[in-house]
Amino acid sequence: MPELPEVETVRRRLAPVLEGRRFEQVEIADVRLTRPFDPVEVARELEGERVALVDRRGKYLIVRFESGRALLVHLRMTGSLRHAARGSLPADPHQRAVVSLDDGSDVAYRDVRRFGTWLLLEPSEVQAYLDHRVGREPLGRGYRVAHLAQELAGRRAPVKAAILDQRTVAGVGNIYADEALWRARIHPLTPAEALGPDEVKELHKALRAALRAGIRRQGSTLRDYRLPDGESGGAQHEFKVYGRSGEPCDRCGTPIDKIRVAGRGTWYCPACQRIERITRRAARRAGRRGRGARARCSHRSAGRRSGSAARSSHR
């Protein structure tokens, strides 16, 4: 599933071909893509719109039009976009939509599993829609350790589950969560609230480093990005833990282990990312906090509510 680095790579690739261009003709051949809206109507609404900017928030690709409207594209599992001269794209049973641009080229959307979505929003809807679903951009210039600390505070969920929540930090999925936790030497099951200030600082740094490495890797595989589904081999060999069960840890040589966290396959190094240390710390903290504090934090939703309030005060 594409995460921030993959979507950012698509954005960088599409921006030069879309910006300044007008959507001349749009065909959407899949009702699931625009659900609950009629694909024919959405296509008609899109025709005539001129692209001002190709943007991204978390895993959303955002085509911003001069009118102020925006098309939010979420690739989900298998969505991909291709740009080519008109008529040069091969017949493809998985093609779900085609946008004909005013320069004689086409952008085609392909999706094998059909989980991807296209949502056209009016100018007044765009910001609220995104703010409700997506937290801060981890690679944004203004992203501070304090922001991450604030999002993790009071959350008893495993830190991996917390950072997979798109409202904690935008664009992190299963791969980059594991990669970041390995870099920060944090066990994925550590309760988010049990992380000390130094660990949060390490995690902040690690998230950014893992995502940047992902963007660099995508950039380097981009040159031979020729397969219709946009897949290109080789990238997975550069992961530190993701998908590497039994292979030696780059840091200490211990075989990488796989567990399940929040229902997701999770890879980590049992030597570098120790659970013992963590449970002791969590126990100490729980002891210090006492019964009242524990009761207050016992509902995850309570933690989320206060987190949301804190977040909105920053916008």
Ligand SMILES: [Zn+2]
């Ligand atoms: Zn290790």
